[in-house]
Amino acid sequence: MKTRRFFSLFFLLVLMASLVLTPASAADEESGVTPPELHCEAMLLVDANTGRMVYGKNEHEQMYPASLTKIMTALLVLEAVDSGQLSLDQQITATESAMEGLAADGSTAGIQAGEILTVEQLLQCMLIVSANEACNILAEQVSGSVDAFVDAMNAKAEALGCEGTHFVNATGLHDSQHYTTAWDLYLITKEAMKHEDFMRICDTARATIPATNLSEERNLYTTNYLIDTWRSLGYIYSNAHGIKTGSTDEAGHCLVSSATEGSLSFISVALGGPRETLADGEIRTYSFFDTREMFKWAFQNFSYQTVLEETELVKEVSVALSKVDHVSVHPASDVEVLLPNGTDPASLKRTLDLESPLDAPITEGQVLGTLTLSLNDEVVATVDLLASHDVEASGLLVFGRNVQNFFSSTAVKVVGIVLLVLAAALVLWKLTVGRRRYRYGRSVTRRSGGGGYRGRRRR
Numbered sequence: 001m002k003t004r005r006f007f008s009l010f011f012l013l014v015l016m017a018s019l020v021l022t023p024a025s026a027a028d029e030e031s032g033v034t035p036p037e038l039h040c041e042a043m044l045l046v047d048a049n050t051g052r053m054v055y056g057k058n059e060h061e062q063m064y065p066a067s068l069t070k071i072m073t074a075l076l077v078l079e080a081v082d083s084g085q086l087s088l089d090q091q092i093t094a095t096e097s098a099m100e101g102l103a104a105d106g107s108t109a110g111i112q113a114g115e116i117l118t119v120e121q122l123l124q125c126m127l128i129v130s131a132n133e134a135c136n137i138l139a140e141q142v143s144g145s146v147d148a149f150v151d152a153m154n155a156k157a158e159a160l161g162c163e164g165t166h167f168v169n170a171t172g173l174h175d176s177q178h179y180t181t182a183w184d185l186y187l188i189t190k191e192a193m194k195h196e197d198f199m200r201i202c203d204t205a206r207a208t209i210p211a212t213n214l215s216e217e218r219n220l221y222t223t224n225y226l227i228d229t230w231r232s233l234g235y236i237y238s239n240a241h242g243i244k245t246g247s248t249d250e251a252g253h254c255l256v257s258s259a260t261e262g263s264l265s266f267i268s269v270a271l272g273g274p275r276e277t278l279a280d281g282e283i284r285t286y287s288f289f290d291t292r293e294m295f296k297w298a299f300q301n302f303s304y305q306t307v308l309e310e311t312e313l314v315k316e317v318s319v320a321l322s323k324v325d326h327v328s329v330h331p332a333s334d335v336e337v338l339l340p341n342g343t344d345p346a347s348l349k350r351t352l353d354l355e356s357p358l359d360a361p362i363t364e365g366q367v368l369g370t371l372t373l374s375l376n377d378e379v380v381a382t383v384d385l386l387a388s389h390d391v392e393a394s395g396l397l398v399f400g401r402n403v404q405n406f407f408s409s410t411a412v413k414v415v416g417i418v419l420l421v422l423a424a425a426l427v428l429w430k431l432t433v434g435r436r437r438y439r440y441g442r443s444v445t446r447r448s449g450g451g452g453y454r455g456r457r458r459r
Contacts, residue, residue, distance in 0.1 A: 041063065052380065066172045070126055076142060088118065089119070091117070093114060153167040202242030204220075227240055237292045255268075322360035362391040
């Protein structure tokens with residue numbers, strides 16, 4: 001009998017567990033939030049419009065960036081252009097020192113010492129075919145030396161909030177002290193993308209550099225398989241735009257890319273991607289494969305949803321110092337959030353940061369607080385809350401509050417205590433020293449006035 005009860009209870013618990021767990025699993029599948037299988041050691045996908053991370057894997061782990069370093073190099077060069085220090089059509093002569101320390105088997109555009117190219121042509125060589133010598137030539141032009149330029153790279157990384165980055169060179173050639181993180185590369189790339197010339201060059205699949213004083217015409221073909229099929233088939237992705245590839249034995253295959261479809265736009269980082277030969281003989285480079293799969297997953301499963309409207313009255317807040325006892329608050333604007341398809345906006349957790357009561361006067365449109373929206377403990381949006389109408393202050397109530405505040409202030413309290421002490425001291429003095437002096441004074445007067453010789457006067 002006991003055995004039967006045990007098994008009955010056991011199967012009942014199993015049944016209850018299955019009923020509880022099955023809907024959650026189904027919900028995950030229906031929402032599409034489960035990403036595809038990814039093979040790179042570190043990956044990151046960020047909503048380019050809001051900066052919100054959509055997917056992260058080891059995004060803060062320090063890793064070797066290889067030629068993704070050139071994104072920072074290009075950023076500093078383009079900042080020099082914006083400041084007027086350089087111009088894109090400015091001609092630069094390649095120096096012997098710029099060729100020093102470069103790996104013989106490293107990426108190159110075949111630029112020779114003494115050759116003259118423009119800043120834009122050098123950027124094309126650096127960003128399209130990943131030419132290492134172009135980095136050093138530009139670094140010397142911007143900072144006077146490669147070492148000084150590297151110092152500027154590290155200073156810029158720190159200014160951008162990169163906490164896991166240290167550069168040793170401008171090219172990305174391997175060095176154990178040359179490292180960064182997927183998140184830091186996103187911060188650097190986001191800053192570089194503010195420059196139109198950066199994306200214009202990075203998104204160029206093929207370019208031609210006219211003959212120079214030391215070279216015939218050059219044809220440049222991008223190393224990015226997502227935007228061109230010249231080097232490899234099977235990875236092209238029509239939504240992709242740029243940005244930069246990199247690979248060394250130590251870093252593996254790396255890629256920073258972006259993609260746009262309709263209102264959606266993403267920035268991706270892939271580090272430490274392997275390359276393997278599949279059973280059918282295909283040689284697969286996972287920096288490209290994983291990035292493309294992640295983009296496809298994001299576009300298929302995420303969309304912007306309006307989770308707050310400007311006209312919504314979020315809350316009535318108590319008001320003091322007025323005959324009106326409350327004011328309504330509404331969002332400063334409509335709020336759109338990137339969410340998994342099928343997510344109910346009502347499921348977002350709302351956290352209000354509002355003082356209560358608020359003191360009048362209050363002006364329509366005045367910022368009174370904030371509203372934070374969270375999904376699964378992740379903040380997805382924060383918006384200011386504005387007063388929906390004016391609230392006038394009551395003069396009598398304001399006067400009463402001012403009087404109360406005056407007498408409750410520390411200075412007034414100190415003065416009051418001092419006055420009380422002085423008054424008590426005066427009373428005490430009157431009751432002691434003052435009374436004795438008065439008594440003795442009257443006594444002397446009586447003796448002097450009535451204490452003379454009272455004999456008869458002689459006539």
